[in-house]
Amino acid sequence: MKHVYFDYAATTPVDSRVKKAMLPYFSEKFGNTMSLHSFGQEAKLVLEKSRETVADLIRAKPEEIIFTGSATESNNLALKGIAFANQNKGHTRLHRYASPHRYASPQQIQRFWRAKRCGQVIISPIEHPCIIETAKWLQKQGFQITKLKVDKYGMVNPLALEKEIRKDTILVSVIHASNEIGTIQPIEKIGKICRNKGVYFHTDAVQSFGKIPIDVNKMNIDLLTASSHKMYGPKGAACLYIREGVRIEPILHGGGQERGLRSSTVNIPAIVGFAKACEICKKEMGKEAQRLIKLRDKLIRNVLKIKGSYLNGHPQKRLPNNANFRFDFIEGESIILRLDLLGIAVSTGSACSSIKLEPSSVLLATGLKPAEAHGSLRISLGRWTTEKEIDYLIKVLPGIINQLRKISPFKVIKSA
Amino acid sequence: MKHVYFDYAATTPVDSRVKKAMLPYFSEKFGNTMSLHSFGQEAKLVLEKSRETVADLIRAKPEEIIFTGSATESNNLALKGIAFANQNKGHTRLHRYASPHRYASPQQIQRFWRAKRCGQVIISPIEHPCIIETAKWLQKQGFQITKLKVDKYGMVNPLALEKEIRKDTILVSVIHASNEIGTIQPIEKIGKICRNKGVYFHTDAVQSFGKIPIDVNKMNIDLLTASSHKMYGPKGAACLYIREGVRIEPILHGGGQERGLRSSTVNIPAIVGFAKACEICKKEMGKEAQRLIKLRDKLIRNVLKIKGSYLNGHPQKRLPNNANFRFDFIEGESIILRLDLLGIAVSTGSACSSIKLEPSSVLLATGLKPAEAHGSLRISLGRWTTEKEIDYLIKVLPGIINQLRKISPFKVIKSA
Numbered sequence: 001m002k003h004v005y006f007d008y009a010a011t012t013p014v015d016s017r018v019k020k021a022m023l024p025y026f027s028e029k030f031g032n033t034m035s036l037h038s039f040g041q042e043a044k045l046v047l048e049k050s051r052e053t054v055a056d057l058i059r060a061k062p063e064e065i066i067f068t069g070s071a072t073e074s075n076n077l078a079l080k081g082i083a084f085a086n087q088n089k090g091h092t093r094l095h096r097y098a099s100p101h102r103y104a105s106p107q108q109i110q111r112f113w114r115a116k117r118c119g120q121v122i123i124s125p126i127e128h129p130c131i132i133e134t135a136k137w138l139q140k141q142g143f144q145i146t147k148l149k150v151d152k153y154g155m156v157n158p159l160a161l162e163k164e165i166r167k168d169t170i171l172v173s174v175i176h177a178s179n180e181i182g183t184i185q186p187i188e189k190i191g192k193i194c195r196n197k198g199v200y201f202h203t204d205a206v207q208s209f210g211k212i213p214i215d216v217n218k219m220n221i222d223l224l225t226a227s228s229h230k231m232y233g234p235k236g237a238a239c240l241y242i243r244e245g246v247r248i249e250p251i252l253h254g255g256g257q258e259r260g261l262r263s264s265t266v267n268i269p270a271i272v273g274f275a276k277a278c279e280i281c282k283k284e285m286g287k288e289a290q291r292l293i294k295l296r297d298k299l300i301r302n303v304l305k306i307k308g309s310y311l312n313g314h315p316q317k318r319l320p321n322n323a324n325f326r327f328d329f330i331e332g333e334s335i336i337l338r339l340d341l342l343g344i345a346v347s348t349g350s351a352c353s354s355i356k357l358e359p360s361s362v363l364l365a366t367g368l369k370p371a372e373a374h375g376s377l378r379i380s381l382g383r384w385t386t387e388k389e390i391d392y393l394i395k396v397l398p399g400i401i402n403q404l405r406k407i408s409p410f411k412v413i414k415s416a
Numbered sequence: 417m418k419h420v421y422f423d424y425a426a427t428t429p430v431d432s433r434v435k436k437a438m439l440p441y442f443s444e445k446f447g448n449t450m451s452l453h454s455f456g457q458e459a460k461l462v463l464e465k466s467r468e469t470v471a472d473l474i475r476a477k478p479e480e481i482i483f484t485g486s487a488t489e490s491n492n493l494a495l496k497g498i499a500f501a502n503q504n505k506g507h508t509r510l511h512r513y514a515s516p517h518r519y520a521s522p523q524q525i526q527r528f529w530r531a532k533r534c535g536q537v538i539i540s541p542i543e544h545p546c547i548i549e550t551a552k553w554l555q556k557q558g559f560q561i562t563k564l565k566v567d568k569y570g571m572v573n574p575l576a577l578e579k580e581i582r583k584d585t586i587l588v589s590v591i592h593a594s595n596e597i598g599t600i601q602p603i604e605k606i607g608k609i610c611r612n613k614g615v616y617f618h619t620d621a622v623q624s625f626g627k628i629p630i631d632v633n634k635m636n637i638d639l640l641t642a643s644s645h646k647m648y649g650p651k652g653a654a655c656l657y658i659r660e661g662v663r664i665e666p667i668l669h670g671g672g673q674e675r676g677l678r679s680s681t682v683n684i685p686a687i688v689g690f691a692k693a694c695e696i697c698k699k700e701m702g703k704e705a706q707r708l709i710k711l712r713d714k715l716i717r718n719v720l721k722i723k724g725s726y727l728n729g730h731p732q733k734r735l736p737n738n739a740n741f742r743f744d745f746i747e748g749e750s751i752i753l754r755l756d757l758l759g760i761a762v763s764t765g766s767a768c769s770s771i772k773l774e775p776s777s778v779l780l781a782t783g784l785k786p787a788e789a790h791g792s793l794r795i796s797l798g799r800w801t802t803e804k805e806i807d808y809l810i811k812v813l814p815g816i817i818n819q820l821r822k823i824s825p826f827k828v829i830k831s832a
Contacts, residue, residue, distance in 0.1 A: 010451050011681060014442040026430040026650060035426050036752050037761035069485030069652065070680035072670040130670025130679055137669050227681075234442060235683040236485065236652035251667065253553050254488040254546025263546055264486035265427060265643075267651040270686075336452050345453035 004344045004389045008230075008321060008382030009179055009207060014273065015232040015383070021276040022234065025269040033266045034255060043268050050275035054239055057278045058205075058214045058224060066240045066258045067271050071206045071227035072130040073251075074240040077262070078202045078223045079121065079134045079173060081248040083143050086170045086200070089119050119170040120144040122161065124185075125365035126154050127175050128204055132361070135173075148174075153314040154183040154366045162193045171200045176224075177208040180349040180362045180378060181313030182322025184208065191220025200246060206230050207319060210281035212289065222246050228270065232383060233277030237270035292320040292381050295390050299323050299379065302394040306401055312363060312376055321381040324349075326368070327401055329408040332376045338400045344393060347378045420760045420805045424646075424737060424798030425595055425623060430689065431648040431799070437692040438650065441685040449682045450671060459684050466691035470655055473694045474621075474630045474640060482656045482674045483687050487622045487643035488546040489667075490656040493678070494618045494639045495537065495550045495589060497664040499559050502586045502616070505535050535586040536560040538577065540601075541781035542570050543591050544620055548777070551589075564590075569730040570599040570782045574606050581613045592621040592640075593628070596765040596778045596794060597729030598738025600624065607636025616662060622646050623735060626697035628705065638662050644686065648799060649693030653686035708736040708797050711806050715739050715795065718810040722817055728779060728792055737797040740765075742784070743817055745824040748792045754816045760809060763794045 005013075014022075025046070031039030033047050051062040068074045123135050125147045135145045146164050148156050156174055165172070172194050177184045187203055194201035202223035205214060209224075210231035216224060223246065228237040242248055242261070254263030300323050303309055308328035327335070332348035339346055349360040363373035379393070421429075430438075441462070447455030449463050467478040484490045539551050541563045551561045562580050564572055572590055581588070588610050593600045603619055610617035618639035621630060625640075626647035632640060639662065644653040658664055658677070670679030716739050719725055724744030743751070748764035755762055765776040779789035795809070 005455065007448070007451060007453065007455065010456070011446060011448040013444070013446040016443060019442050026435050027432060028429070030427060030429040031761075032423070032427040035423060035761070035763060036749065037423065037756045037763070038759075039421065039423065039761050040426075069489070070683075072668055072680040073485070075670070076668050128670070129672070130668075133669035133672075133679070229681060234685065235681055236686050252488055252492050252546075253549035254491070254544070256545070256549075263549070264488040265645060265651055267485075269650065270652050333452065340453045343454075345447075345451070345455050347451060347453070 004392060006344060006346045006379045006381065006385070006389075006393065008385070009378065009380035010347055011229050011235070012232045012382055013384070014234050015277060015280060017280060018233055018273045018276045022269045022273040025272050029268075031268075033268065034257065043266070046268060046272060047266055050271045053275040054226075054278050055241075057210065057282050058216050058226075058241060059218075060216050060241050061244065063259075064241055064244055066242055066261050067266065067274075068238045068240055068262050069236055069264065069267065071128075071204070071225050071230075071238045074225040074227070074238050075128070075130045075204055076134050077240055077248075077251050078225060079131065079138060079171065080251050081261070082171045082200055082202070082223070082246070083119060083121055083138050083141075085247045085249040087119050087143070089168055089170050118142055118144065119168050120146055120166055121170055122146045122148060122164055122172045124148045124150060124156050124174045126150055126178050126180070126183075126362040127173065128179055128206070131173055131175070131204060143170075144168075150365050152367050153317075154178055154181050154312075154362065155314060155317070156185050156190065158186055158189040158193055161190060162197070165193070165197045165199055169197070169199045171202060173202040173204070175207075176203045176205040176214070177212070177319045177322075178313065178362060179207045180360055180376075181324045181366070182207075182318035183314040184212070184317045184319065187221065188219045191222075194222070195220045207322075210278060210285065211320060213285070216241060216243070223248075228274035228277055231277050231281055234270045234273040236267055237274035239274070288383065289320040292385070295381055295385060295387060296320060296323050298387070299381075299390050299394065303397060306398050309401070312366070312368075321385075323379045323381075325377050325379070326363075326372055326375045327377070328375065328405075330401060330404045331374050334404050335377050335400060338404065339393075339396070342396055344396070347380070348376055349378055420808060422760060422762045422795045422797065422801070422805075422809065424801070425794065425796035426763055427645050427651070428648045428798055429800070430650050431693060431696060433696060434649055434689045434692045438685045438689040441688050445684075447684075449684065450673065459682070462684060462688060463682055466687045469691040470642075470694050471657075473626065473698050474632050474642075474657060475634075476632050476657050477660065479675075480657055480660055482658055482677050483682065483690075484654045484656055484678050485652055485680070485683065487544075487620070487641050487646075487654045490641040490643070490654050491544070491546045491620055492550050493656055493664075493667050494641060495547065495554060495587065496667050497677070498587045498616055498618070498639070498662070499535060499537055499554050499557075501663045501665040503535050503559070505584055505586050534558055534560065535584050536562055536582055537586055538562045538564060538580055538588045540564045540566060540572050540590045542566055542594050542596070542599075542778040543589065544595055544622070547589055547591070547620060559586075560584075566781050568783050569733075570594055570597050570728075570778065571730060571733070572601050572606065574602055574609055577606060578609045578613070581609070581615055585613070585615045587616045587618060589618040589620065591623075592619045592630070593624040593735045593738075594729065594778060595623045596776060596792075597740045597782070598623075598734035599730040600628070600733045600735065603637065604635045607638075610638070611636045623738075626694060626701065627736060629701070632657055632659070639664075644690035644693055647693050647697055650686045650689040652683055653690035655690070704799065705736040708801070711797055711801060711803060712736060712739050714803075715797075715806050715810065719813060722814050725817070728782070728784075737801075739795045739797075741793050741795070742779075742788055742791045743793070744791065744821075746817060746820045747790050750820050751793050751816060754820065755809075755812070758812055760812070763796070764792055765794055
């Protein structure tokens with residue numbers, strides 16, 4: 001069996017129905033949405049129709065959807081755009097130091113320096129690198145970043161979050177479903193706490209969008225990131241849902257597309273594909289989830305029969321298409337390479353971190369030791385995963401694990 | 417004659433050869449470049465091959481090309497990335513105020529506040545909105561923005577630029593060829609001055625890339641923006657050339673793709689298309705430019721026969737595919753709409769500004785009065801423009817101008 005793809009969480013192939021929908025927009029209906037002539041107006045129309053379709057999947061209003069180029073961009077926009085537009089919330093300090101009527105001591109100047117930008121942003125420790133790195137950058141700009149704790153399943157405790165919210169808290173950002181371990185967070189509760197405290201709530205829903213139902217109103221979500229290429233749409237399209245009335249600044253400045261919040265020539269073919277992918281997911285999501293859960297659970301049952309194997313993430317509250325394991329004494333990378341030789345594509349965790357060869361920070365946050373986190377394997381299923389493929393993996397995996405353990409240096413150390 | 421497209425400067429249809437090159441990367445070779453398995457490695461290989469092709473068109477090294485999602489993003493990255501990475505250049509003021517050994521007066525605090533970020537960025541007044549707006553944002557962050565002057569053809573004077581360069585100048589950004597009036601700047605001279613003064617030089621080459629030869633070394637360019645969808649490639653791909661050794665920071669934070677300078681899942685299909693478009697342009701650019709110049713000059717000759725019509729931009733030093741006119745007493749928008757009824761797509765200026773209905777700031781910078789700037793019309797030719805199309809436009813335009821003048825309120829006022 002060749003080309004067995006178990007890395008749907010990294011990226012998905014474009015559905016042929018999506019590709020078909022996109023094709024006319026490359027060379028025939030290619031207008032720029034900002035042009036006044038018919039080519040432009042035709043593009044503008046299809047853009048707004050696509051916006052409706054995407055909004056519909058999460059029960060948002062069309063005007064609350066801003067198209068971007070990638071989930072990374074959406075997450076950057078959510079965090080930076082909200083932080084910059086709402087900086088110094090709840091702070092009077094600043095005005096005191098900036099008063100033209102008093103002299104300031106060196107210590108005050110230092111504080112003034114630090115306080116020029118302020119406000120707290122709360123994130124979970126199991127966010128995607130594009131949230132973690134953006135938060136680090138915001139910290140350099142003067143914002144305070146608080147990282148929540150998670151339990152052994154990677155679950156955020158809403159009550160612990162509530163305690164972290166302060167007068168100057170601007171934003172809480174918690175990933176809806178983990179891209180690595182698949183754990184689904186209690187988003188509705190977290191959203192409610194944020195709403196009650198008057199704090200914006202953003203969720204990175206890249207892995208859950210199109211896979212499990214999302215209702216931005218019911219779930220009290222103010223901002224939501226979704227990406228096309230994780231749900232059988234093309235790369236190059238993503239969106240940020242921004243609830244009406246939320247104060248946000250752009251991060252890309254220019255021609256003023258997307259209500260001034262995302263300048264750039266609008267990528268119509270990609271957006272048409274994204275919308276088509278949403279349409280298909282809306283129709284097929286329910287049945288598809290059931291099918292994947294069955295396959296996933298068969299996989300989990302069988303892999304856990306291997307001695308010294310464990311499931312990462314929550315046993316029930318997890319994505320229909322995600323299974324994440326760890327194996328004593330083995331590195332995930334070596335399993336990947338062995339499986340790759342057999343034509344099976346799997347991953348250790350986030351694709352974005354797989355080249356770094358560092359232990360997954362998500363797994364460390366769940367309390368695993370670095371050596372344990374190194375032994376992890378993410379198997380993510382998708383639209384074209386068959387039971388035959390699952391059976392193939394179940395058949396070959398135990399042998400590979402055994403072989404690798406025989407040559408494992410970790411085992412020797414441990415048993416020594 | 418229906419669907420005559422004279423707005424190639426706004427966006428171009430994707431060349432069928434480009435589309436063909438892209439197609440396998442949607443659903444078959446769809447891997448994520450960051451994945452360790454074969455699907456990922458295949459994507460990584462094609463990414464690096466594409467980088468070579470794009471670099472080759474401007475005689476850059478492959479590792480000096482960073483792929484982005486749009487020219488707007490490239491221009492934002494160039495300005496913000498350079499300004500942030502090189503802030504406070506030549507300033508000792510800051511350290512003085514930040515000294516922990518002295519008290520500061522209210523005035524000093526004010527200055528300190530403003531000086532927290534500093535450094536000068538010089539731009540031309542005929543930049544695309546994504547440079548102008550980014551510069552405005554940088555100004556808000558504390559940077560000093562200097563706008564050069566241009567002559568009546570929209571040409572920057574290199575000697576005047578030299579006088580503006582100060583000890584704290586970080587970056588000079590001058591558009592290679594105007595997207596509105598087509599004027600080509602003396603980039604080589606400007607680059608040389610910047611090099612001699614130790615200042616980074618960026619050029620927005622969106623309109624010239626693939627149309628006229630560019631050599632980043634000969635032209636002393638440190639950073640260059642190019643876009644795929646303006647040269648028969650797909651939307652969603654663009655690049656920033658960054659000379660080796662240039663200090664720059666990312667503006668999108670995340671998984672660390674593109675040497676950490678542009679995080680986001682790499683959009684392989686779009687990049688493959690971009691590279692194919694570069695390959696075609698490299699081969700055909702010379703002949704195509706000659707063909708377009710002939711058509712353009714025929715158009716200009718004939719349109720200028722209309723009474724009260726003028727050419728905007730430089731008569732010789734202009735893009736092969738750009739003609740920009742103004743007509744006494746008429747608004748450009750009304751010409752667009754009339755031509756559109758005949759199936760002819762033209763524009764007033766930048767697509768990004770066409771919805772605003774304000775007079776073009778580019779034309780104002782060349783010394784035109786607002787009323788004159790309102791009467792402008794940009795006709796941009798391209799790969800599929802035929803002489804028949806040009807003849808058609810030449811045939812219908814005088815009648816439209818005459819009709820519009822008859823009902824023009826401006827004329828009445830003027831002749832009253």
